[in-house]
Amino acid sequence: MKEHYDPERFRELGKRVVDLLADALAAPGAVLPWRTPDENLARWPVRDDGGGDLVEILARAIAGSTRLHHPRYAGHQVTAPLPAAALCDLVSAFLNQGSAVYEMGPVANAMERQVVRWMASRLGLGDAADGVLTSGGSAGNLTALLAARQARAGWDAWSEPGPPLAFLVGESAHYSISRATRIMGWGAGGAVAVPADASGRMRAGELAAARAAAERRGRRVIGVAASACSTATGVYDPLEAIADHCAREGLWLHVDGAHGAAAALSERQRWRLRGIERADSVVWDGHKMLLVPALVTAVLFRDGRRSYEAFAQEASYLYDGGGGEANWWDLGLRTLECTKLMMALKLWAVLATVGERALGEYVAETYERTARFAERLAAAGDFEVIPPESNILCFRHVLPGMDEGALDARQARAREEIIRGGGFYFVKTRLGGKTWLRVTVINPLTRDEDLDALADAVRRA
Numbered sequence: 359m360k361e362h363y364d365p366e367r368f369r370e371l372g373k374r375v376v377d378l379l380a381d382a383l384a385a386p387g388a389v390l391p392w393r394t395p396d397e398n399l400a401r402w403p404v405r406d407d408g409g410g411d412l413v414e415i416l417a418r419a420i421a422g423s424t425r426l427h428h429p430r431y432a433g434h435q436v437t438a439p440l441p442a443a444a445l446c447d448l449v450s451a452f453l454n455q456g457s458a459v460y461e462m463g464p465v466a467n468a469m470e471r472q473v474v475r476w477m478a479s480r481l482g483l484g485d486a487a488d489g490v491l492t493s494g495g496s497a498g499n500l501t502a503l504l505a506a507r508q509a510r511a512g513w514d515a516w517s518e519p520g521p522p523l524a525f526l527v528g529e530s531a532h533y534s535i536s537r538a539t540r541i542m543g544w545g546a547g548g549a550v551a552v553p554a555d556a557s558g559r560m561r562a563g564e565l566a567a568a569r570a571a572a573e574r575r576g577r578r579v580i581g582v583a584a585s586a587c588s589t590a591t592g593v594y595d596p597l598e599a600i601a602d603h604c605a606r607e608g609l610w611l612h613v614d615g616a617h618g619a620a621a622a623l624s625e626r627q628r629w630r631l632r633g634i635e636r637a638d639s640v641v642w643d644g645h646k647m648l649l650v651p652a653l654v655t656a657v658l659f660r661d662g663r664r665s666y667e668a669f670a671q672e673a674s675y676l677y678d679g680g681g682g683e684a685n686w687w688d689l690g691l692r693t694l695e696c697t698k699l700m701m702a703l704k705l706w707a708v709l710a711t712v713g714e715r716a717l718g719e720y721v722a723e724t725y726e727r728t729a730r731f732a733e734r735l736a737a738a739g740d741f742e743v744i745p746p747e748s749n750i751l752c753f754r755h756v757l758p759g760m761d762e763g764a765l766d767a768r769q770a771r772a773r774e775e776i777i778r779g780g781g782f783y784f785v786k787t788r789l790g791g792k793t794w795l796r797v798t799v800i801n802p803l804t805r806d807e808d809l810d811a812l813a814d815a816v817r818r819a
């Protein structure tokens with residue numbers, strides 16, 4: 359093994375690997391080098407003889423992978439990471455800080471606390487706010503809802519399951535919210551759907567009726583989960599009206615800002631988040647709109663003490679003195695993970711080297727580019743669009759004389775043909791009983807011309 363730890367060998371290898379990535383950035387090739395799952399399975403049998411050439415293996419892996427840095431990538435909400443942020447992850451992986459306890463991540467844990475407080479401050483959550491970083495928005499939503507349960511159940515819900523509770527959840531909330539309520543043992547009735555308008559925005563006026571209906575079914579409702587913004591259409595729930603309702607009714611307010619909380623960094627777009635400062639908990643993903651590689655999600659609590667309640671158990675072999683704020687540096691007390699990556703490094707470093715202003719400008723530009731694209735599509739007359747509020751846009755190509763079924767099939771067929779050709783990557787979704795094409799303009803390298811070329815490709819397909 360010793361030779362594999364040779365510093366000079368590593369130095370040489372590292373330079374060649376960075377060259378590979380720089381080449382991939384310079385000439386990304388096909389957005390998605392299309393192969394079927396079985397074809398890829400056949401291309402990657404495990405070889406365990408140890409005789410492989412790492413640079414060759416990595417070059418093949420890069421060549422076969424979806425290229426998020428391609429200006430014509432506009433697919434799922436995963437960012438084209440800043441290359442420098444990817445280097446931070448290399449360092450993070452090399453250092454391999456366990457991070458659950460302070461001694462296994464002295465810098466990691468300090469940076470995490472600072473970054474988390476910085477994010478909370480940008481949302482206006484106040485001086486008492488605190489939280490943690492965790493592995494993705496889904497884990498983040500579960501963490502927040504666990505804390506809500508402990509705060510509002512009225513008994514020690516960590517130790518005693520008690521009767522099932524419920525959260526009011528917008529119809530278009532991300533599935534990880536209803537997954538979290540099921541994980542907590544609340545069953546199918548644990549996430550009570552609140553009707554949405556045609557764009558997928560929660561109707562705050564329906565909250566009281568949804569709650570009353572749930573209570574008639576024997577459920578006690580403890581909170582509301584709002585989206586800022588929603589996954590499918592990228593629209594923001596009316597946070598102020600929802601916060602008013604929660605304040606009046608004594609409900610916990612959770613805001614899933616995995617994607618859209620980043621609007622807080624833009625002077626031009628910040629207004630969309632009005633009301634978020636009144637949330638009890640917020641989730642905000644770095645790997646969506648902060649240009650850092652997956653995974654890194656902040657789970658923020660307006661009352662930072664709630665952060666110690668999500669996972670109330672103690673592991674005395676790991677932690678001295680149990681939970682409580684006195685032990686903020688033992689992060690594992692507050693996260694799903696025990697061993698976790700040094701997640702804060704990339705966020706901390708991007709803030710220091712790129713800066714908040716540039717990130718805010720990036721967010722605003724993607725939102726504005728998407729709005730312009732929607733206007734051009736609507737003006738063209740052969741596209742139907744759902745007016746966007748962020749950098750997510752749903753649209754469909756409409757041709758005269760086609761019924762809804764044929765139009766649905768046409769969207770799906772056009773997408774399939776285009777993505778298999780490797781020229782673009784975008785996705786589709788079902789909304790209001792119809793199939794829509796969906797782009798997320800997340801890559802800072804994407805230009806208006808790329809989006810127009812996509813529209814033309816859809817017309818031609």
Ligand SMILES: Cc1ncc(COP(=O)(O)O)c(C=O)c1O
Binds near residue numbers: 494496534615617655
């Ligand atoms: C609003 C929202 N919440 C949560 C998630 C889940 O986040 P993750 O993929 O980081 O688990 C997503 C993912 O798209 C999302 O859009």
